[in-house]
Amino acid sequence: MNRDYYYSLCCQNHGRHANITDIQGNTFSGKIVNVDQHNVYIQQGNRYGYNPNYYGYQSPVIPVALAAIGGFALGAAFFW
Structure with a gap:
């Protein structure tokens, strides 16, 4: 797969x-909140916007490079 495929x-x-896995084996689970030509932005945390490991009600947003994506899966099976 290539960057254009994952961008689309x-x-x-x-x-x-x-649930996105990069080519180094790191896994990122969360809601896709933004996409640009270089990154997909994943908001980690639970479905209700509160993460007990984070101070506040907004979970952090993590950029994942599109060129580094090695796997991509959708669905409720990956809720934390």
Whole structure:
């Protein structure tokens, strides 16, 4: 897969929960909140916007490089 493929896939699924694995084996689970030509931005935390490991009600947003994505899955099976 290439960056253009993952860009299109992430754009189509903006706002949905995804489980993304990068080529180094790191896994990022959360809601796709933004996509640009270089990164997909995942908001980690639970479905209700509160993460007990984070001080506050907004979970952190993590950028994941599109070129580094090695796997992508959608669905409720990946809720934390």
